[in-house]
Amino acid sequence: MMERVPLALAAALLLSLAACGGGSGGEDAAAGPSTDPAGEELTGTLTVFAAASLTDVFTELGERLEQENPGLSVQFSFAGSSALATQITQGAPADVFASANPPQMAVVADAGLAAGDPEVVTTNVLEIAVPAGNPAGVSGLADFAREDLALALCAAEVPCGAASQQVFEAAGVDAAPDTLEEDVRAALTKVELGEVDAALVYASDVAAAGDAVEGIAFPEAEDAVNDYPIAVLAGAPNPAAAEAFVELVASGAGQQALADAGFRAP
Amino acid sequence: MRRRRETGVPAPLLVPAAVAVAFLVLPLAGLLVRTPWADLPAQLAEPAVGQALRLSLVSATLATGVSLLLGVPLAWVLARSRARGRSVLRALVTVPLVLPPVVGGVALFLVLGRQGIVGRWLDEAFGVTIPFTTTAVVIAETFVAMPFLVISVEGALRAADTRFEDAAATLGADRWTTFRRVTLPLVAPGVAAGAVLCWARALGEFGATITFAGNFPGTTQTMPLAVYLELQSDPPAAIVLSVLLLAVSLGTLLLLRDRWLTRSGAAA
Numbered sequence: 001m002m003e004r005v006p007l008a009l010a011a012a013l014l015l016s017l018a019a020c021g022g023g024s025g026g027e028d029a030a031a032g033p034s035t036d037p038a039g040e041e042l043t044g045t046l047t048v049f050a051a052a053s054l055t056d057v058f059t060e061l062g063e064r065l066e067q068e069n070p071g072l073s074v075q076f077s078f079a080g081s082s083a084l085a086t087q088i089t090q091g092a093p094a095d096v097f098a099s100a101n102p103p104q105m106a107v108v109a110d111a112g113l114a115a116g117d118p119e120v121v122t123t124n125v126l127e128i129a130v131p132a133g134n135p136a137g138v139s140g141l142a143d144f145a146r147e148d149l150a151l152a153l154c155a156a157e158v159p160c161g162a163a164s165q166q167v168f169e170a171a172g173v174d175a176a177p178d179t180l181e182e183d184v185r186a187a188l189t190k191v192e193l194g195e196v197d198a199a200l201v202y203a204s205d206v207a208a209a210g211d212a213v214e215g216i217a218f219p220e221a222e223d224a225v226n227d228y229p230i231a232v233l234a235g236a237p238n239p240a241a242a243e244a245f246v247e248l249v250a251s252g253a254g255q256q257a258l259a260d261a262g263f264r265a266p
Numbered sequence: 267m268r269r270r271r272e273t274g275v276p277a278p279l280l281v282p283a284a285v286a287v288a289f290l291v292l293p294l295a296g297l298l299v300r301t302p303w304a305d306l307p308a309q310l311a312e313p314a315v316g317q318a319l320r321l322s323l324v325s326a327t328l329a330t331g332v333s334l335l336l337g338v339p340l341a342w343v344l345a346r347s348r349a350r351g352r353s354v355l356r357a358l359v360t361v362p363l364v365l366p367p368v369v370g371g372v373a374l375f376l377v378l379g380r381q382g383i384v385g386r387w388l389d390e391a392f393g394v395t396i397p398f399t400t401t402a403v404v405i406a407e408t409f410v411a412m413p414f415l416v417i418s419v420e421g422a423l424r425a426a427d428t429r430f431e432d433a434a435a436t437l438g439a440d441r442w443t444t445f446r447r448v449t450l451p452l453v454a455p456g457v458a459a460g461a462v463l464c465w466a467r468a469l470g471e472f473g474a475t476i477t478f479a480g481n482f483p484g485t486t487q488t489m490p491l492a493v494y495l496e497l498q499s500d501p502p503a504a505i506v507l508s509v510l511l512l513a514v515s516l517g518t519l520l521l522l523r524d525r526w527l528t529r530s531g532a533a534a
Binding site: 157195 | 375379381479491496498
């Protein structure tokens with residue numbers, strides 16, 4: 001639920017890349033993880049750092065890429081965008097970064113760590129998540145001002161919290177949350193457990209949560225449409241596979257998978 | 267005489283000990299080097315910081331109090347009673363040590379949450395809900411920290427000389443008097459060490475707290491939670507907060523050590 005790629009795995013990855021002897025520079029290194037110049041086959045390991053909300057879609061797309069390229073292994077690290085941006089600027093060996101908001105992508109791009117301009121591949125809007133059956137009878141954004149309800153919002157420091165704040169300001173609602181969650185999945189977990197009456201999360205999170213959670217769309221959500229930029233990283237150990245993954249996300253199949261998961265086209 | 271004995275550290279111990287010191291202290295040094303000291307006064311003046319610090323200290327102290335009240339008797343049962351299934355009981359009691367704290371937080375929900383086994387009844391009968399309150403912070407910290415105290419005290423009880431207790435019993439003291447007047451003073455250093463460990467663990471608690479108690483300034487946002495969230499938006503400020511928490515906890519421990527631990531330690 002809140003799984004992250006453990007440090008040990010990242011270290012093992014580093015070691016295996018080092019053992020390959022190549023880096024992104026060695027075009028003639030046959031053992032290195034790169035494309036065969038003549039063919040399309042991708043090999044080696046592709047490491048994608050992606051916002052937690054992309055977990056399900058990207059896992060599916062990664063498996064698809066692995067099926068098309070039996071020599072390729074796709075590893076993901078799903079976490080909050082800001083945590084990932086910090087890890088990348090601290091030298092984490094990633095090939096692709098997909099952020100849940102432009103400012104965190106800017107952190108990486110401004111550090112000169114993105115190869116080329118980041119591209120917005122999808123968008124997400126906020127939705128009200130309530131436990132199945134909506135026991136508290138929540139109907140719209142105004143209910144977030146009710147003191148008698150147990151309500152969860154994302155903390156203002158993380159993207160979904162910033163978007164929530166924007167929506168409340170635009171709607172003129174004085175929210176009375178009981179907890180400010182550290183990321184969107186944590187907020188959703190509290191809805192799933194029935195411990196809060198409502199939380200403000202992304203439409204994609206509601207879609208991923210299954211039957212335990214119901215989503216309520218609200219018109220004010222249009223005030224905070226969230227862009228998801230993606231970029232191949234400048235120090236990518238496996239740039240060819242990184243390009244292929246970004247292309248797959250932008251392709252018709254990728255966009256369909258995103259739409260099925262509650263995302264909207266940019 | 268005493269000093270000479272202390273300086274004669276065998277070389278095979280010296281090198282690993284030095285490595286251990288470097289390993290434990292270097293990250294701390296890294297933190298201190300990166301601290302933007304100029305920001306420190308501004309951060310200290312921030313009301314939210316004082317609030318989080320106060321909440322951390324109060325809730326860790328309460329958690330230690332609860333742990334002492336419940337954990338010392340439990341340690342006695344584990345060390346002294348002849349009940350069957352003691353080893354199973356000990357294993358169960360130390361589960362929070364190996365459980366990832368976030369899982370501990372979810373487990374607490376399943377028992378004490380609004381929909382939990384006990385929590386549902388509390389809500390229906392008394393209208394009391396525990397999650398997202400300071401009480402929940404204390405409960406989460408106690409859950410994670412109490413095993414440290416239980417293990418320390420149990421170890422001290424096992425190491426204590428039971429002949430003193432036998433002597434007290436021979437002299438006519440009942441079991442409760444023996445426990446209060448003989449056993450407890452005998453294991454006081456172990457209880458103190460356990461309480462310090464427990465307090466330190468409670469003070470740094472993050473996973474179970476943010477899961478079960480949530481995060482709201484003033485009621486449930488302790489320092490570790492504030493540090494984590496600050497790290498999302500302003501890493502230098504997060505470092506300042508970490509250093510502040512470290513300074514306060516180290517200061518408290520040193521103060522206690524001078525007043526309390528060394529004296530009892532010398533007696534042991």
